[in-house]
Amino acid sequence: MLLVLSEEHKEHLAFLPKVDTAVAAEFGRIAVEFLKKGTSPKIYEGAARKLNFPVETVQHGVEGLMFLLTESAKLMISEVDFQDSVLVLGFSEELNQVLLQLYLQHCSQIRSILSLLPPHPPAYCNLEWRLDVLLASRSLRQQVVPMVTMKLLLSTGGGNHSVRVVQTDPATLQHLITTLEAALASMKTNHARRILRNIK
Amino acid sequence: MELSESVQKGLQSLCDPSVFDQSGFSVLVDVSFRSLLSAHADPGVLDQPELKHIDRIVLKQSHAAAATFILEAVKQHADKSTISSCLEDVTCSAERTEIFYDAYQKHKGEVEGLLASIGKRLPHINDASWRLEYNMKNGHVHKVNEPFYQISLSAEKDGSSEDINFSCTMEQLQDLVGKMKDAAKSLEKATQM
Numbered sequence: 001m002l003l004v005l006s007e008e009h010k011e012h013l014a015f016l017p018k019v020d021t022a023v024a025a026e027f028g029r030i031a032v033e034f035l036k037k038g039t040s041p042k043i044y045e046g047a048a049r050k051l052n053f054p055v056e057t058v059q060h061g062v063e064g065l066m067f068l069l070t071e072s073a074k075l076m077i078s079e080v081d082f083q084d085s086v087l088v089l090g091f092s093e094e095l096n097q098v099l100l101q102l103y104l105q106h107c108s109q110i111r112s113i114l115s116l117l118p119p120h121p122p123a124y125c126n127l128e129w130r131l132d133v134l135l136a137s138r139s140l141r142q143q144v145v146p147m148v149t150m151k152l153l154l155s156t157g158g159g160n161h162s163v164r165v166v167q168t169d170p171a172t173l174q175h176l177i178t179t180l181e182a183a184l185a186s187m188k189t190n191h192a193r194r195i196l197r198n199i200k
Numbered sequence: 201m202e203l204s205e206s207v208q209k210g211l212q213s214l215c216d217p218s219v220f221d222q223s224g225f226s227v228l229v230d231v232s233f234r235s236l237l238s239a240h241a242d243p244g245v246l247d248q249p250e251l252k253h254i255d256r257i258v259l260k261q262s263h264a265a266a267a268t269f270i271l272e273a274v275k276q277h278a279d280k281s282t283i284s285s286c287l288e289d290v291t292c293s294a295e296r297t298e299i300f301y302d303a304y305q306k307h308k309g310e311v312e313g314l315l316a317s318i319g320k321r322l323p324h325i326n327d328a329s330w331r332l333e334y335n336m337k338n339g340h341v342h343k344v345n346e347p348f349y350q351i352s353l354s355a356e357k358d359g360s361s362e363d364i365n366f367s368c369t370m371e372q373l374q375d376l377v378g379k380m381k382d383a384a385k386s387l388e389k390a391t392q393m
Contacts, residue, residue, distance in 0.1 A: 004319045043358060051263070073341075074340065074341055076342065076343045077341070099304075111341055115340070115341050117340040118338040118339060118341070119354065120367075121365060121366065122366045123366055123367050123368060123372075124365070124366050124367070124368035124373075124376060126373075127375075127379045127380070128379075129379060129380070131384070131386055131387060131390060136284045137316075137319045139275065139316070139318040139319055140274075140275055140315040140318075141275055141277060141316040142276075142315065144389075145316075148383050148387070149322065152353075152381075154366050165322070165323075165351070166322055166325050166362055166364070167322040167323070167324050167325070168325040169385050170327075172325060172327075173380060173383060173384055173387070174384060175326065175327075177377060177380050177381055177384060178327075179328050180328060180330065180351070180373060180376065180380070181376045181377060182331065183330040183349060183351075183373065184370065184373055184374060184377065185334050187332060187370055192332065193349070195334060196334070196347060199334065199336065200343075200345060
């Protein structure tokens with residue numbers, strides 16, 4: 001699948017061949033750093049001054065690179081497709097190779113950064129359990145009620161965690177185990193295998 | 201078993217043949233159990249023909265005393281000798297003691313269940329439901345192609361139910377089930393001790 005670049009995007013990237021390939025490679029490295037850690041406008045100003053270009057041009061160039069990388073990583077386009085998409089920009093072969101290497105090296109990292117963006121339901125982190133026996137309460141003495149107390153640790157995206165403490169009785173625990181084992185078994189059915197194999 | 205003065209007084213009137221005749225006594229004992237178990241604070245529970253001739257205030261005091269006595273007895277798992285000695289203290293005849301004890305035996309289990317359900321507790325898990333889904337793509341990343349589970353545990357607390365929802369991969373679900381199985385195994389070992 002080819003990446004279709006908008007006219008505006010092509011204009012922004014047109015800044016790259018105007019500098020040395022080494023400098024363009026440096027901008028590539030900066031673009032990846034920005035994707036990982038966030039942008040820092042001071043870098044644009046410093047580079048603009050050194051290279052004698054307006055700040056806006058430098059900024060657009062780096063942002064154009066960032067967008068090129070994120071779009072390519074999002075669609076996980078192949079090496080060939082990436083090269084063909086970039087051909088349209090009319091860059092030198094050396095610059096094309098630099099961009100290709102940049103993409104190939106950082107594709108999976110960028111994908112994992114992007115996967116933090118969509119909404120996440122709370123995800124399972126851990127389960128701790130303990131066994132208790134209820135012996136008496138304010139309303140009834142001399143009881144013997146076994147129960148299992150469980151602490152469920154869930155992560156709710158953005159590094160936050162929520163803790164749920166719940167109880168259950170031995171019979172329900174057995175029922176939960178059976179139900180969830182059936183869930184695990186459903187992944188091994190022919191139907192599931194067929195879908196997992198064929199949708200790639 | 202310690203009983204307060206007002207409870208003892210109420211029981212004394214109940215056991216007094218000049219206040220409650222034999223049928224009145226049986227009916228009030230019955231009504232006392234019923235008002236705890238099924239009547240749900242229905243004020244009409246005392247409108248029995250056998251109780252009509254009894255002074256209203258005495259009737260209410262005896263009813264309250266009997267209900268308190270029943271709850272204390274069940275709470276403490278009182279045996280026949282404890283109940284008999286309490287009723288002897290308020291000069292209850294052996295016959296009436298027998299009638300009371302029979303009713304106590306009959307309804308004890310139900311009242312116990314009632315008392316056991318009173319109290320604050322952690323949310324109690326009743327059931328789990330699951331879905332197996334295949335994550336294909338989202339607005340930010342295409343070609344994700346990963347299966348995952350959506351689990352929903354239904355918990356109940358004080359009559360209101362709540363769902364705990366979360367997602368997990370197959371490995372995480374295996375971890376969860378493994379830990380639950382450890383808990384179940386320790387339970388089994390504990391029962392064999």
